[in-house]
Amino acid sequence: MAAIFGILTFEILLFFDEVLLAISGTSNDGVMIIFLKRIFLAILIGLRYYPLLLALRLQQTVAQLMAFIYVIGIIAHTIYRESFCLDFLPHSADISTQEEVQLRLQIGTWFIVYGLVAHLPHFILLSYSAAEFGMRFVFTCRGIYPKDYEINDKFFRKEIIFSVFVTTATYIGQLLLGMKSFREHILAFHKEKEEIVNKIEEIVKENETISRATQYPGYLIRYTVGGFVITFHLVIFVAVLPRLFWFHSSSFKWILQLILPILILHALQKLMAKSSTRLIDVAHDKRSDYKKLFVNIVQYFVLVANCFIGIMSSVIRVIMGSVANIIFINRVDLCLFRDPLERMDRAYVAYLHFVHEEYYTKYKHSDIQVEPTNEEELANEQSSEPFQSEPDQTEQPSNEEPAPHVQEAFEVSSTLSDEISASILPIFIERSALSASGNSRDVNERQLLLLQRWNEIKNEREEKKLTSVTAESQLGRIECKRIPIHGDGNCFFRAISAQLNIRHNHPNIRSEAVRYLNSRRDHFADFIVGIIAPTVDIYIKEMTHDGVYADHPIIFATATVLGQNIVIHEIGKRPLLIPGSDNINNQLHVWYNGIHYDSIVTSEGHVPNIPRENLLTS
Incomplete structure (x- = not known):
């Protein structure tokens, strides 16, 4: 009407x-x-x-x-x-x-x-x-000529059997996929996959892990049984609907009167949109004012058509979303919401706590059989080949006395004068057999020299920075790649923890570095007081707090505490070595973009090892 x-x-x-x-x-x-x-x-x-x-x-x-x-x-x-x-x-x-x-x-x-x-x-x-x-x-x-069909207990027998088979197959498949997802999450912890592990760590609360994890089996059984019943009735309704429509079509007249006009309007709206596009393409060379008028008219009519079908489209979207949630209701490993609303799904949160607890109590200290990928198999074949080190690859310990301060400054200056592009040469990442006494200088002496010339080195590196390279290409030339680290102020300690394969121990690394800094406050005082903080005590107190960004004094302290040389990579610059060990082989590599640290590994996932000649050292 x-x-x-x-x-x-x-x-x-x-x-x-x-x-x-x-x-x-x-x-x-x-x-x-x-x-x-x-x-x-x-x-x-x-x-x-x-x-x-x-x-x-x-x-x-x-x-x-x-x-x-x-x-x-x-x-x-x-x-x-x-x-x-x-x-x-x-x-x-x-x-x-x-x-x-x-x-x-x-x-x-x-x-x-x-x-x-x-x-x-x-x-x-x-x-x-x-x-x-x-x-x-x-x-x-x-x-x-309506027919009188008698509806009895046997009338819908086929539909009931069909619904049982479909629902059973659906939920068995969902349970198998849920088991596969659980295995993938455990392997993600085992392989240290940053994206998945960081996402789980953001949601998991350490003080609620056990209480939340114990709720997971209850959620799984509850949603499996309830979802099976709901899905069974939904499938049987869909299966019975064609027969009811065929035998009693007059009862569904009001449904068709509601749906068919919407479908016709939807089809006409699609046809009008396609026709208008073709007409606009044909009239491309015509006068622009006529073309603009035509486009405005078409947009108006498309808007009117969308207003007619808008309510029905919204209803269809709600129905499709509800059906999808019913089918996947027992997949508690899938969240019903998107970030940042994931915590509203209690079953999903309980599942993440269960995965976290299972890995650290059952799988962390056991051998997990992981099927290697093609790249990992190739890396294993290469690593299984016998490696024979060249005699000239081992640095001989020097018996000469340390040069005076002027000579040290000249050496750093001459190193900085090298072309930066030469420091990013292709290097075959192999841990050569260098002796533990590869450098006769004391670590503290080399740290002191680097701290004294920190600002000068920083400025000279910035002047010689290359702008024609990208982070991926720079790391690719040394067969390395970045591993993203969660940015929460602890990124440096998280990156170092990832290098040591003790990802969740970054608070201990921070506390040990602060403790060493406090014990050597006289050694670091000249480089903190009036430059970074008013006093050493204020700086140490601030560094004890979680989420405080790391700067160079705490980085030097971390290198000493761990007994590792920390190599800092920046785009277009020669990698800078923070001394922490006399053995050049003891290296931890991080990427710094000015505000954030990421971990660096080789293409095979190992910690890199760069020869001394390609590093900026003291």
């Missing part, structure tokens, strides 16, 4: 348009005659669609068929009238042939396009009415 009134409104608006255009014209009839003619035309247009309104009230097959034929006739008449411009005939006497030709040349094909778009709502409503009466005719024919 709404569509018919829409058609009627459109016809009356076109009539008023003709009336307004004819106001300025002359007529041989009197004013009353013209007025009565226009009233008669308005009434005639209204009576034109009265048979359709009457057919809506009648449920007879003949009435629906006649209404369908009547609407098809109106559509054919409208297309014929618009194609031959019959609406223009009453006004042709007021326009000369020359003016008409000029008007056609000025407007061109846009006249046809505008006419199509202007009458598009009329055609849409007529098409909808034709489809409505056609479906009414089909269903009234279907219900002429």
